[in-house]
Amino acid sequence: MFKILFYTPEIPGNTGNAIRLAAITGAELHLVKPLGFNFEDTNLRRAGLDYHDLAVMTVHETLEDAWTALTPARVFAFTTTASTNFASIEYHEGDVLMFGPESVGLPEAVQNDEHITERVKIPMVPGRRSLNLANSASIAIYEAWRQHGFPGGAI
């Protein structure tokens, strides 16, 4: 199964949406602190609806803790500054799909971390800044899941 990694997410509604995404796709959701919200936040609870108990979510105190828990595994850093199309990757079971915080994206130091396998970008019309964090994670996880025929999914 695939793993979604949010590095220091700030906006509760986005993580709430990701909780729902994880519950619906069977992906694991991993969050690296500091978080810009607490788990009682109304916007987070509302976005996650009644899916909170159906999602597998882990909160890591530090990025190092996340690497310890998640690697060895391939890690794809989703960033608007990459030049590789995310859809050109053949995703493998256990791959980690990593996303940056809403305000600034993934810091350079994190993008260059030794654990990062490749930096990838979701295509956009030129001149546009970025997708929403939760939307990016949805697009990415559905592409990876689609490549495998949606195992565990049903119509």
Ligand SMILES: C[S@@+](CC[C@H](N)C(=O)[O-])C[C@H]1O[C@@H](n2cnc3c(N)ncnc32)[C@H](O)[C@@H]1O
């Ligand atoms: C709102 S965006 C961050 C905006 C930030 N100013 C930037 O340019 O990175 C939040 C996260 O969504 C992901 N993201 C948004 N648009 C993306 C794109 N076109 N390709 C890859 N990742 C994207 C990245 O992980 C990013 O860190």
